[in-house]
Amino acid sequence: MSKNAIVALEGVTKSYGLVQALGQTDLVLDEGEFVTLLGPSGCGKTTTLRMVGGFEFPSTGRILIDGRDTTYAAPFDRPVNTVFQDYALFPHMTVAQNIRYGLTVRGANLSASEVSSRVEHALALVGLTKFADRRPAMMSGGQRQRVAMARAIARRPRVLLLDEPLSALDVKLREGMQVELKRIHRELGITFLMVTHDQGEAMALSDRVVVMQAGRICQIGKPEDLYDSPASPYVADFIGGANLISGTWIGREAGRDRLALGPDRAELLREGQAVAGLSAGAAVLIGLRPDNLHLGDGPNAITGQVVEVLFRGDRIRIEFTPRGLASPIFAEVPRAALKNLQNLGPGSAVTFHIDAGDILLFADEAGK
Numbered sequence: 454m455s456k457n458a459i460v461a462l463e464g465v466t467k468s469y470g471l472v473q474a475l476g477q478t479d480l481v482l483d484e485g486e487f488v489t490l491l492g493p494s495g496c497g498k499t500t501t502l503r504m505v506g507g508f509e510f511p512s513t514g515r516i517l518i519d520g521r522d523t524t525y526a527a528p529f530d531r532p533v534n535t536v537f538q539d540y541a542l543f544p545h546m547t548v549a550q551n552i553r554y555g556l557t558v559r560g561a562n563l564s565a566s567e568v569s570s571r572v573e574h575a576l577a578l579v580g581l582t583k584f585a586d587r588r589p590a591m592m593s594g595g596q597r598q599r600v601a602m603a604r605a606i607a608r609r610p611r612v613l614l615l616d617e618p619l620s621a622l623d624v625k626l627r628e629g630m631q632v633e634l635k636r637i638h639r640e641l642g643i644t645f646l647m648v649t650h651d652q653g654e655a656m657a658l659s660d661r662v663v664v665m666q667a668g669r670i671c672q673i674g675k676p677e678d679l680y681d682s683p684a685s686p687y688v689a690d691f692i693g694g695a696n697l698i699s700g701t702w703i704g705r706e707a708g709r710d711r712l713a714l715g716p717d718r719a720e721l722l723r724e725g726q727a728v729a730g731l732s733a734g735a736a737v738l739i740g741l742r743p744d745n746l747h748l749g750d751g752p753n754a755i756t757g758q759v760v761e762v763l764f765r766g767d768r769i770r771i772e773f774t775p776r777g778l779a780s781p782i783f784a785e786v787p788r789a790a791l792k793n794l795q796n797l798g799p800g801s802a803v804t805f806h807i808d809a810g811d812i813l814l815f816a817d818e819a820g821k
């Protein structure tokens with residue numbers, strides 16, 4: 454483990470009978486980091502979190518927390534606490550009692566005055582001081598979420614585990630709670646390990662995001678690095694979204710790849726790091742992010758026919774079929790860019806262009 458490591462998974466796997474929920478996994482979290490496990494349903498996020506929390510044991514490998522082998526330690530015997538997705542609050546207890554409960558159970562050994570001061574501090578941190586004597590049933594979803602946070606925090610864990618903490622909240626509330634979560638993380642200075650399948654949430658909150666697919670980690674990185682340099686088409690599409698189009702790699706000169714798009718072989722020039730293992734004529738996947746397609750002619754122009762124009766407030770989403778391609782792709786442009794194109798609609802001819810540095814390129818493993 455590195456000097457600042459607080460949690461390390463070393464060669465951890467988990468199987469339930471014949472189902473392998475998690476393949477060979479190594480992951481290190483540094484002290485104070487906000488790390489998020491991101492991936493679609495069933496990819497092993499909760500399984501990973503539950504093993505760190507001690508609610509599930511690995512089939513192989515080990516888990517170190519603060520340098521100690523805690524692979525098989527009970528949940529209360531590790532410096533970790535969990536905020537569960539359904540909050541798991543006691544309905545017959547007040548908010549303060551819910552928070553206090555975790556401080557008086559086995560292994561806590563705190564004096565009465567320490568318990569009171571921790572409850573007060575936790576309530577203040579989540580902004581619920583005035584609600585100490587309420588029951589959870591008389592509170593909103595967002596407030597209950599805060600109670601669950603306060604209860605977990607009051608035990609002063611070194612690592613806080615959060616499983617889809619905001620998924621029960623409506624969109625507006627969720628955005629507010631994202632800001633709160635970030636503030637609480639900063640004020641506490643402890644490590645947060647969160648699970649979500651919402652890429653926007655993962656990007657907004659995390660220092661590092663762990664992208665998972667079918668029981669394995671496919672990439673770990675800062676949000677901006679995952680967005681700018683996705684390691685696979687899967688990550689490109691999962692983080693930020695990308696149109697993935699089959700093409701051909703013609704060659705590379707002076708740091709630029711020459712690419713042919715679709716059967717019409719419209720030529721694109723890409724700037725960026727070389728992709729390993731390509732030879733002339735190789736099948737590739739070309740990734741074009743909707744945001745990076747700009748209306749109008751220019752270098753790397755792609756012309757086609759509009760299928761649909763979708764209003765999204767200050768952004769407009771345009772579905773269009775590039776000439777020579779069988780399926781449509783998406784572009785997303787600021788509303789202002791449409792000012793001189795009032796009549797753009799289904800059937801219209803349209804031209805987009807993309808900066809050479811914004812084109813994503815992957816070897817097409819399936820197209821070989």
Ligand SMILES: Nc1ncnc2c1ncn2[C@@H]1O[C@H](COP(=O)(O)OP(=O)(O)OP(=O)(O)O)[C@@H](O)[C@H]1O
Pocket residue numbers: 469472473474492493494495496497498499500501650
């Ligand atoms: N107790 C269990 N017994 C058998 N299989 C399980 C058990 N728990 C999880 N699995 C399986 O392990 C895999 C990973 O499940 P996990 O709950 O970790 O997914 P997840 O990424 O959290 O998904 P979601 O986003 O739906 O919560 C799934 O195929 C799931 O069906």
Ligand SMILES: [Mg+2]
Pocket residue numbers: 498499500648
């Ligand atoms: Mg889950």
